[in-house]
Amino acid sequence: MAYDYQPYPYVAPPGLKETEPRHAVAIVGAGPIGLAMAIDLALRGIKSVVLDDNNVVSVGSRAICWSKRTLEIFDRLGVGDQMMEKGVTWKIGRQFHGDEHVFTFDLLPEEGHLYPAFINLQQYYVEEYLVDRAREFPDLIDIRFLNKVLNHDDRGDHVVLTVETPDGEYALEAEWYIACDGAGSATRERMGLSFEGQTFEEQFLIADIKMEQSPFGDEKVPERWFWFDPPFHSGKSALLHMQPDNVYRIDLQLDVDADGKEEAREENVIPRIKAIVGDKPFELDWVSVYKFRCIKLDRFVHNRVLFVGDSAHVVSPFGARGGNGGIQDVDNLGWKLAAVLQGNADDRLIETYNEERSHGSAENILNSSRATNFMTPKTPIEALFRSEALKLAKDQPFAQKMLNSGRLSLPCSLEGMALQTPGAAQIAPGRALVDAPLSGDAGDTWLLHEVQGDFTLVGFGDVMLPDVPGIRRIGINTRAEYPCFTAKHNHAMRRYGSPKAYLFRPDAHVCAVFDMPTKEEIIHARARALGAELEEAE
């Protein structure tokens, strides 16, 4: 393997000897989602215990594509720089039909953002960085490796977990149980929750190869290549993507009735890869055969048990919406759960996690199903429409946009949902922050760094912001008693419009907009964002 797996130490938990005091939060699963959840809560002063049945980071080839919004969230969690440093930033995607190059897209059409549209980075690196970061909160995050949750029982205001360790079993209580235990979630199985949806018949061979020479020609420019009906793999689709350490991801669509085990054998995989990369020497790092599913739970909130990430929803990989969707779940839940635990909101706010992220996940499922459908036509008429769209795509811009090898994940919009105060602005209430470069007394910064994490009121241009306890204020292109910044190259002013004030939630979604905000309006909008106007739970 290209990655050197170091097992994390197991430490006998105190619960084996004596009853542990009730924990605020138990997080089940120390994958990227569980770890990000623990760090998000720790940054808000909330303690958690993280339980994982394993003791190494993700084995093999899993999530690789991290979107701009995810990187912005990781920035807030404290691992954004590390990910950028190690990750491969790519922006050019080429699509081929047969041996013809049909269309190239550029993911970065706009200047003035801290993070790029996407980076590629193996999941094991992301988990390593998150474990290291989590360990910077020894008083708040208690990670327990080789602690397998065997059972859980929701007692109304807390959950009792039965945990197995190498030294025997113990019981643990937590006010909230967050299931970050992945697509095969044992929590979900124990609760007998239906998890059904579209399963695609086609199988895909996923391989990671290590190869010193670049297949893209110019090594300095990492790209994403996608083939509809490639000459080396007739009638199917193929994807080639670059990761750090000269590792390349290859996805090959197989026959519906292909024998997965047989296809994954090295002697069968090697010729398929040679057909793509030619005579360049390479080593196989990882091979597996998958069928993709697009499924979500009906509800992500079941009283004190909350589903986050793949345990709540799975998608096909085209469009990079699995891991990225999960990180947005974390971003949405963290501040809400902290507000409830700290007495600033009641349980109804947790229900809005269900509403908002169910919506986000449905959007991801819609997009990834459409991409998978486009890539794998089921009937002759579908195949006909696709092949003619590919022909037209040689010069017709509308047809170029129709080619769908994955619509890249954009931040989910929460427009029109209950926590947002309705209003009109360039960035409508519900939408996620759009970054922009700023300069201030302490040097250059980014809107993202000034806004994320807490309720923040931002005034663009000539608009005075009243002082409301607990709400951070910043001004842009103005002078005031609170911190003020200049919009570099005017990006911030162009993106937000002025004069205008925006109230951001702690997850950097806009929750209210104002022309001239009063103190009362701001207090009201924040209360609404904390769930004060939601109907009483049934």
Added chain:
Amino acid sequence: MSVMQDRLSPDQDEFYSTLIAAHEGLSSEESQAMNARLILLMANRIGDLGVLSDIIEAARGYN
């Protein structure tokens, strides 16, 4: 061959999946007939003979 302005964006995926769904369950003859009706209905909606001639010519050009 004339390059035409993109008027579908950003709804191209929604349109494409609606179109494919409309063919679901049809035999290949039924699909062909459905396509013929679609073209006639769309022609009537466009209603401009000059535009229609350009489109026909463009479509022929890809053979």
